Amino acid sequence: MNQKLVITLDEATTIKYLELAQKRTEAEMNADCEPSGSSLRIDISPDPYDSYVSCENDDIGVAAVQLINV
Template identity: 60%
Template sequence: MAKRLIITLDENTTNNYLWIAQNKTKAEVDSECEPSGIILIIDISPEPYGASVICENDEIGVASVELVDT
């Protein structure tokens, strides 16, 4: 049976990601550079540790991870 991995950032983590992405993109555009995008890493650990979210080398929060049948 096929599976799908669903990763959801909590509200605080999403807000942190958006703040970093907006500021980085604005700085690049203001410097007349093409926006380079964002590095986002989801570090999934076994239960009960959960998943941490790393953005541009800084841990910014947590994510929930769910494996579902499709």
């Protein structure tokens, strides 16, 4: 049986991520730099606890983590 791990950011976390990514990309473009992208860190906890998401060094919210049979 094959499985895949599906990580879904909630709406508030997605908004925060997009805001941070947009600010960083805009600052790099204004400095005439190639946009570097960003890093997300997901600290996965077992149910019923939330999995926490960080973007660069900022805590931005929670994610749902599911192991799905394919």
